Amino acid sequence: MSHKSAKDFFRPLAVGAPLPLREIPARPSRAIHFFDPSNEKMAAKIPGMIGTVDVLLGNLEDAVKADNKVAAREGLVKIAQATDFGPTQLWTRINALDSPWVLDDLTTLVPAIGEKLDVIMVPKVQGAEDIHYVDRLLAQLEAKAGITKPILIHAILETARGVANVEEICGASPRMQGLSLGPADLAADRKMKTTRVGGGHPGYLVRQDPPRDAEGNSQIDAQRAIFQQDLWHYTIAKMVDACATHGIYPYYGPFGDIADVVACEDQFRNAFLLGCVGTWSLHPKQIAIANRVFSPSVEDIAHARRVVAAMGDGTGAVMIDGKMEDDASLKQCLVLVALAEQLAEIDPELKKTYDAIEVTA
Numbered sequence: 001m002s003h004k005s006a007k008d009f010f011r012p013l014a015v016g017a018p019l020p021l022r023e024i025p026a027r028p029s030r031a032i033h034f035f036d037p038s039n040e041k042m043a044a045k046i047p048g049m050i051g052t053v054d055v056l057l058g059n060l061e062d063a064v065k066a067d068n069k070v071a072a073r074e075g076l077v078k079i080a081q082a083t084d085f086g087p088t089q090l091w092t093r094i095n096a097l098d099s100p101w102v103l104d105d106l107t108t109l110v111p112a113i114g115e116k117l118d119v120i121m122v123p124k125v126q127g128a129e130d131i132h133y134v135d136r137l138l139a140q141l142e143a144k145a146g147i148t149k150p151i152l153i154h155a156i157l158e159t160a161r162g163v164a165n166v167e168e169i170c171g172a173s174p175r176m177q178g179l180s181l182g183p184a185d186l187a188a189d190r191k192m193k194t195t196r197v198g199g200g201h202p203g204y205l206v207r208q209d210p211p212r213d214a215e216g217n218s219q220i221d222a223q224r225a226i227f228q229q230d231l232w233h234y235t236i237a238k239m240v241d242a243c244a245t246h247g248i249y250p251y252y253g254p255f256g257d258i259a260d261v262v263a264c265e266d267q268f269r270n271a272f273l274l275g276c277v278g279t280w281s282l283h284p285k286q287i288a289i290a291n292r293v294f295s296p297s298v299e300d301i302a303h304a305r306r307v308v309a310a311m312g313d314g315t316g317a318v319m320i321d322g323k324m325e326d327d328a329s330l331k332q333c334l335v336l337v338a339l340a341e342q343l344a345e346i347d348p349e350l351k352k353t354y355d356a357i358e359v360t361a
């Protein structure tokens with residue numbers, strides 16, 4: 001945890017910096033869409049994507065060639081200055097804190113586009129000390145540039161130490177907006193033996209018990225069902241608990257098999273069901289998947305509204321379609337109803353869909 005006392009926690013870290021937020025706004029962020037601002041073809045598509053995606057993220061770290069680091073930083077400044085992002089948030093991913101580029105990333109971006117930047121994603125965070133460093137530096141830069149709203153910090157959970165320290169990372173600063181899983185770097189750092197960027201692995205499985213013959217001997221060579229397991233379940237669950245504890249937001253990360261839209265959707269949905277609010281999109285085709293998966297389904301909202309209507313003041317127990325509903329299941333339903341309301345505010349199509357749902361008795 002931070003060394004600061006409770007009273008100091010919400011004081012600015014530099015004279016003239018904006019006041020830290022007491023609550024992190026629940027802004028829809030189903031897809032955080034990555035683009036390389038040094039790639040002219042990609043960058044040219046960004047203005048046309050506004051309104052179709054919740055977050056556009058100018059990536060400066062991995063996936064940007066070393067020779068293009070300066071062009072990416074300058075490209076992001078140019079795009080941000082020239083563009084009205086409307087309802088779409090603008091985030092960036094800066095280079096790692098031990099890299100030769102990160103200081104220039106921060107000292108360039110904050111004065112140039114600090115008012116437009118909603119969130120800075122910090123990669124390879126190891127512990128609270130990394131967040132404290134960025135926190136103070138941002139406060140100094142915000143004060144110098146006269147920025148009026150605090151820029152929030154999002155950490156990528158992609159080192160073994162970061163996972164071990166996940167609680168202190170979430171609570172390190174009032175700027176903490178959320179965490180994303182970084183399965184590629186995390187796999188490397190933990191010395192896991194998968195070379196995939198996110199997703200499952202056919203070797204990580206549980207096999208059905210062998211049948212037995214009449215004498216009770218195991219038939220280990222018999223045909224047996226196998227059940228592929230999720231390599232990321234433990235980390236995502238740990239991340240979700242840490243984020244919920246600290247009032248910030250958990251996200252899945254990259255799914256590198258761009259062509260496998262089916263497995264991508266499965267991975268996203270597992271994260272949604274476990275409590276994540278969004279995911280990364282690396283390619284335009286992943287945006288629609290994320291928007292679909294991270295928006296509650298019509299069936300879920302229809303059911304949730306029925307429970308809300310039936311539960312009256314929220315106490316007691318009722319039966320709906322043969323199932324018991326009570327205060328706890330009402331709270332589960334309210335999670336979905338609240339999310340649907342937030343999404344309807346920024347997504348007119350979704351609003352029409354949710355408005356058309358009839359609540360049956």
Ligand SMILES: CC(=O)SCCNC(=O)CCNC(=O)[C@H](O)C(C)(C)COP(=O)(O)OP(=O)(O)OC[C@H]1O[C@@H](n2cnc3c(N)ncnc32)[C@H](O)[C@@H]1OP(=O)(O)O
Pocket residue numbers: 033034035036041042043045059062063184185197254258281282283284
């Ligand atoms: C482990 C991590 O750190 S993950 C995060 C870092 N990685 C990234 O940010 C990767 C971002 N994505 C990309 O670089 C690219 O999408 C790649 C390399 C995966 C695939 O690129 P391509 O082979 O060019 O994809 P493809 O040919 O299908 O692209 C189709 C069109 O979409 C454009 N496009 C591709 N990705 C993006 C994107 N992320 N944003 C906007 N436009 C894009 C292409 O420029 C192309 O445009 P065109 O039709 O005018 O030619």
Ligand SMILES: O=CC(=O)O
Pocket residue numbers: 062156158181182183184185186197253254
């Ligand atoms: O940055 C993301 C990762 O998976 O590594």
Ligand SMILES: [Mg+2]
Pocket residue numbers: 062123156158182184185
């Ligand atoms: Mg990474």
